[in-house]
Amino acid sequence: xxxxxxxxxxxxNISTLGEFGLIDHLTKNIKHFHPNTLMGVGDDAAVVDNxxxxxxxxxxxxxxxxxxxxxxxxxxxLGYKSIAVNLSDIYAxxxxxxxxxxxxxxxxxxxxxxxxELYAGMLLACERYKADMVGGxxxxxxxxxxxxxxxxxxxxxxxxxYRSGAKPGDILFVSGDLGAAYCGQLVLQxxxxxxxxxxxxxxxxxxxxxxxxxxxxxxxxxxxxxxxEKAGVQPTAMIDISDGLASEVRHICKSSAxxxxxxxxxxxxxxxxxxxxxxxNIDPTTCALSGGEDYELLFCxxxxxxxxxxxxxxxxxxxxxxxxxxxxxxxxxxxxQLKLTSQGWDAFY
Amino acid sequence: xxxxxxxxxxxxNISTLGEFGLIDHLTKNIKHFHPNTLMGVGDDAAVVDNxxxxxxxxxxxxxxxxxxxxxxxxxxxLGYKSIAVNLSDIYAxxxxxxxxxxxxxxxxxxxxxxxxELYAGMLLACERYKADMVGGxxxxxxxxxxxxxxxxxxxxxxxxxYRSGAKPGDILFVSGDLGAAYCGQLVLQxxxxxxxxxxxxxxxxxxxxxxxxxxxxxxxxxxxxxxxEKAGVQPTAMIDISDGLASEVRHICKSSAxxxxxxxxxxxxxxxxxxxxxxxNIDPTTCALSGGEDYELLFCxxxxxxxxxxxxxxxxxxxxxxxxxxxxxxxxxxxxQLKLTSQGWDAFY
Numbered sequence: 001x002x003x004x005x006x007x008x009x010x011x012x013n014i015s016t017l018g019e020f021g022l023i024d025h026l027t028k029n030i031k032h033f034h035p036n037t038l039m040g041v042g043d044d045a046a047v048v049d050n051x052x053x054x055x056x057x058x059x060x061x062x063x064x065x066x067x068x069x070x071x072x073x074x075x076x077x078l079g080y081k082s083i084a085v086n087l088s089d090i091y092a093x094x095x096x097x098x099x100x101x102x103x104x105x106x107x108x109x110x111x112x113x114x115x116x117e118l119y120a121g122m123l124l125a126c127e128r129y130k131a132d133m134v135g136g137x138x139x140x141x142x143x144x145x146x147x148x149x150x151x152x153x154x155x156x157x158x159x160x161x162y163r164s165g166a167k168p169g170d171i172l173f174v175s176g177d178l179g180a181a182y183c184g185q186l187v188l189q190x191x192x193x194x195x196x197x198x199x200x201x202x203x204x205x206x207x208x209x210x211x212x213x214x215x216x217x218x219x220x221x222x223x224x225x226x227x228x229e230k231a232g233v234q235p236t237a238m239i240d241i242s243d244g245l246a247s248e249v250r251h252i253c254k255s256s257a258x259x260x261x262x263x264x265x266x267x268x269x270x271x272x273x274x275x276x277x278x279x280x281n282i283d284p285t286t287c288a289l290s291g292g293e294d295y296e297l298l299f300c301x302x303x304x305x306x307x308x309x310x311x312x313x314x315x316x317x318x319x320x321x322x323x324x325x326x327x328x329x330x331x332x333x334x335x336x337q338l339k340l341t342s343q344g345w346d347a348f349y
Numbered sequence: 350x351x352x353x354x355x356x357x358x359x360x361x362n363i364s365t366l367g368e369f370g371l372i373d374h375l376t377k378n379i380k381h382f383h384p385n386t387l388m389g390v391g392d393d394a395a396v397v398d399n400x401x402x403x404x405x406x407x408x409x410x411x412x413x414x415x416x417x418x419x420x421x422x423x424x425x426x427l428g429y430k431s432i433a434v435n436l437s438d439i440y441a442x443x444x445x446x447x448x449x450x451x452x453x454x455x456x457x458x459x460x461x462x463x464x465x466e467l468y469a470g471m472l473l474a475c476e477r478y479k480a481d482m483v484g485g486x487x488x489x490x491x492x493x494x495x496x497x498x499x500x501x502x503x504x505x506x507x508x509x510x511y512r513s514g515a516k517p518g519d520i521l522f523v524s525g526d527l528g529a530a531y532c533g534q535l536v537l538q539x540x541x542x543x544x545x546x547x548x549x550x551x552x553x554x555x556x557x558x559x560x561x562x563x564x565x566x567x568x569x570x571x572x573x574x575x576x577x578e579k580a581g582v583q584p585t586a587m588i589d590i591s592d593g594l595a596s597e598v599r600h601i602c603k604s605s606a607x608x609x610x611x612x613x614x615x616x617x618x619x620x621x622x623x624x625x626x627x628x629x630n631i632d633p634t635t636c637a638l639s640g641g642e643d644y645e646l647l648f649c650x651x652x653x654x655x656x657x658x659x660x661x662x663x664x665x666x667x668x669x670x671x672x673x674x675x676x677x678x679x680x681x682x683x684x685x686q687l688k689l690t691s692q693g694w695d696a697f698y
Contacts, residue, residue, distance in 0.1 A: 009462065011460035011462055011463075012460055012461040013457075013460065014457070014459065015457075017461060019488075022464070022487060023487055025461065025465075026464055026468045029472060030472065030475075030482045031475075033479040033481055034479070036447075037447070037448060037481040037483060039483070040481060040483040040484060041482070041483065041484045041485075042484075046450065046483035046484045048483075050399035050400070050402065051399070051400075051402065052399055052400030052401040053400065055404060057448065057450060057483060057499070058450075059450045059451075059452050059486050059497070060452075061486045061495075063454045063489065063490055064491075065491045066491065098383055098385075098386070098397070099386060099395065099397060101406060101407075101499060103409075103497045105410055105412045105415075105495055106363065108362075110363065111360035111361055111362065111363065112360075112361035112363055112365070112374065113358060113359055113360055114360075115363070115371070115375055116374075119375045119376075119378075123378060123379065123380075127382075130382040131382070132380075132386040132389060133376070133379045133389065134386060134389040134390065134406060135389060135390045135392075135406070135407070135408065137408050137409050137497075138368065138371060138372055138375070139368075139415060141415065142413075142492065143492030143493065144491070144492065146410075146454055146497075148408070148410065148452045148495075148497035150406070150408055150450060150499040152397070152406065
């Protein structure tokens, strides 16, 4: 090693740690000073005991060129989605939305009318899910649009559901159907290439309306939270599906110190998603396990509560929680048992 | 008008509205659904009644190339400042910090070690001002570093101070000294040019240590909030100085429906700032009125409380609140009365 090299500061590429590794690494030195901070980093949202109820806090960024592409994203949809994905985190704590704050960094290419569209979408989501927009910050960016939303929620003290409450024997449920948002993105990206090759061509995406809408305008599952409450059932653990079913099952297992087994045949798949997936030569199960951005809820129900929830429309049992030593596994339609990984599953198990 | 022009959507450049005009325009359609949302857009922070105490919410973005320049900004300082400017908004509501959430969009040029420095600075500010870092979101950016911080605070129900409570006869006070952060930025920008012309040259900025530190590492005035409480005095209105004294005086006048008169000779100026300002051929009063980023507190005190606060070190009476019709004015050292504008003052009054 030359003297030069010796004094060069060490630089590690962010990608070597991965998203979750990086967050774990950066947040490991956090200390809390307030006993009423009940949950910090490590769940869908933070939880603060305000003495009366619990306040839930969450924050999600949407970055142009990373989370959305202005070529095929209508600004009103983008505004709606930016609020929806944050509220999804609030519902995933079994809480209800209260306030949102909006941080925007905007480059010169956006006009006042463009921002009006963005705000119209945000306010539509706020109206639908009853969240009060209470402020934020608007500033300049030199490159594209950055949207930073913070949402607050509220829950009674005994109502918040963490990722960590699952126990062996609990039944794993998922709402809605999975994989469509990812297929919608595949369609939009393909049409973008077609458009770039020939801007005169008007793409016909009506055939893909369902999957495209799932990508552009997801709805947080407020209805599921209400139905479970009405049924008198509180999940033991819950998370929303932003990164894909496989990753979220693993999050619950890690936080709860359990294993889990899910069954491929039980994973809810919409036919319109399956058709699109086949068109792209992708296995629909892959889309469900790894696609992400479905913003459905994955939750665990104590066996004793099964009868209370089994007739609720739109939720599907997909497996059960096991002892930690069992790991997180997928049983395929052909009866093979595969280990779930954050990328989907490990065929070499 | 050709048919083409007729169908072209109207596009208005953002700069035609200005920062405050744009925010007013975009937020004018906001509706609130929750009666416990006491204050939304329009103050340093939002205020929510949680039934027990008040929860304060604020959010500030820092964008590379807009709010900071990586050539002369140490990452640890940047992390510290990103928390400090948000906590300043919490103190400006006469509240105390509780939690912070961190949103980062990071381009590939940043290493893990760079983010460690950034977090070390953020956690140092959290430790100093007792704020719990409770989560957030870390994602990729294609261009530079975007920092979005949300801070929460807490205050007893009768303790929050808005911008809107000033009344004629109140005395206007400001903490610390003003204009130095702006002078620090002038020095750093000049040294950047010197460095670009000759990278071998090591700039000597020790002479400018005070003004440079005021720019790179501002401290929110927690101490002033504590001293006022100890003196048994609650300001009638308060705001932190992020955009410059002139702009903040006008914010208080607008929110409180009053006028104000401030006196140039009373504006607290540090000699080190004045020397630097003269070196750049700028009037020190201009720096104080228009420079911004001082993160000092501007507040109004009822005349009956004057005796209780007059001996508090580090706060300075600079003028008084008048009737709305009087406008916001500056009386210069030479006795001229000038109208304050958001840019500083209007010499053609």
